[in-house]
Amino acid sequence: MLAAIREAAGDIWKYSDSEHLSLRKALADHHGCGIENLMIGEGVDGLLGMAVRLVVSPGTKVVTSLGAYPTFNYHVDGFGGVRISVPYSHDREDLEALLAAVQEHDATMVYFANPDNPMGSFWHEDDVARFVDALPETCMMVLDEAYCECGPAEAFPAIDRFLDRPNILRFRTFSKAYGLAGVRAGYVIGEAQTIAAFNKIRNHFGMPHLSLVAAEAALADQAYLQSVIGRIRDARDEIARIARKNGLSPLPSATNFVAIDCGRDGAYSRAIVEGLGARGVFIRMPGVAPLDRCIRVSTGLSEDIELFARELPTVLQALD
Numbered sequence: 297m298l299a300a301i302r303e304a305a306g307d308i309w310k311y312s313d314s315e316h317l318s319l320r321k322a323l324a325d326h327h328g329c330g331i332e333n334l335m336i337g338e339g340v341d342g343l344l345g346m347a348v349r350l351v352v353s354p355g356t357k358v359v360t361s362l363g364a365y366p367t368f369n370y371h372v373d374g375f376g377g378v379r380i381s382v383p384y385s386h387d388r389e390d391l392e393a394l395l396a397a398v399q400e401h402d403a404t405m406v407y408f409a410n411p412d413n414p415m416g417s418f419w420h421e422d423d424v425a426r427f428v429d430a431l432p433e434t435c436m437m438v439l440d441e442a443y444c445e446c447g448p449a450e451a452f453p454a455i456d457r458f459l460d461r462p463n464i465l466r467f468r469t470f471s472k473a474y475g476l477a478g479v480r481a482g483y484v485i486g487e488a489q490t491i492a493a494f495n496k497i498r499n500h501f502g503m504p505h506l507s508l509v510a511a512e513a514a515l516a517d518q519a520y521l522q523s524v525i526g527r528i529r530d531a532r533d534e535i536a537r538i539a540r541k542n543g544l545s546p547l548p549s550a551t552n553f554v555a556i557d558c559g560r561d562g563a564y565s566r567a568i569v570e571g572l573g574a575r576g577v578f579i580r581m582p583g584v585a586p587l588d589r590c591i592r593v594s595t596g597l598s599e600d601i602e603l604f605a606r607e608l609p610t611v612l613q614a615l616d
């Protein structure tokens with residue numbers, strides 16, 4: 297993949313293909329859908345911004361989960377939408393409550409991440425399909441599957457399942473398991489006319505050439521992707537083991553991080569995050585109660601995890 301970027305570097309004086317045809321064809325082959333079902337953008341975040349812009353204007357009602365991945369909220373707020381936030385239930389986004397909120401408020405958009413950030417939970421594909429079936433057609437579903445490569449296959453409905461539904465958009469990225477966060481490449485999959493609507497508002501010179509080349513090379517190397525997924529799994533197990541050894545409770549994770557229940561309140565978790573930060577270990581934590589009883593530790597190289605294992609006991613002792 298790095299070789300592909302190096303080779304393409306000499307071409308950067310040209311505009312890239314604004315239709316992103318080569319990457320869209322490769323993704324269409326990979327997923328078994330049409331290129332008309334795919335739009336490329338600057339990561340999921342960039343595409344979320346466009347999806348929100350398509351349907352949200354001042355006063356539009358949007359349902360999301362309290363404490364879910366926050367960038368979506370920034371876009372909604374930026375376009376003047378009115379957010380209705382539904383609490384998590386048992387550390388998962390609450391599908392039933394999300395649907396009830398959509399119905400009660402006649403919402404125009406709903407956000408759901410499967411698997412979710414920050415807790416790393418997932419819903420089974422049958423539950424996702426039930427949600428989609430019950431969703432009013434007037435409500436656009438933003439199904440954020442940024443972590444799909446890290447999660448179990450049973451969480452993800454087949455790609456062709458919702459392609460005839462104009463109100464379902466599925467977002468994927470090269471930032472996570474593909475390891476290309478810096479190239480800012482993601483894609484949205486959906487019904488052809490809904491996808492075509494992105495053309496009305498997107499940047500018409502399109503994605504940077506090197507990002508397109510990097511993403512296509514990464515997609516082509518599925519063996520490498522599988523090896524990374526294996527390493528993510530091992531790192532998750534190791535982080536969970538370290539947590540347990542220190543008297544903390546790791547939550548199951550379908551992502552590339554592990555949420556660890558520290559058993560007390562948000563102030564305690566924050567003190568752990570800050571204590572580790574002061575010792576050179578950058579981790580994060582959920583923003584709202586009761587999720588904020590957890591810290592969130594990303595998988596990484598073994599030396600990163602060893603550092604976490606070394607510093608965590610010192611930080612915990614200092615807090616007792």
Ligand SMILES: Cc1ncc(COP(=O)(O)O)c(C=O)c1O
Binds near residue numbers: 477
């Ligand atoms: C649920 C979720 N969606 C989207 C993103 C951002 O993805 P991208 O880098 O493709 O913008 C993240 C990043 O942490 C995330 O956790």
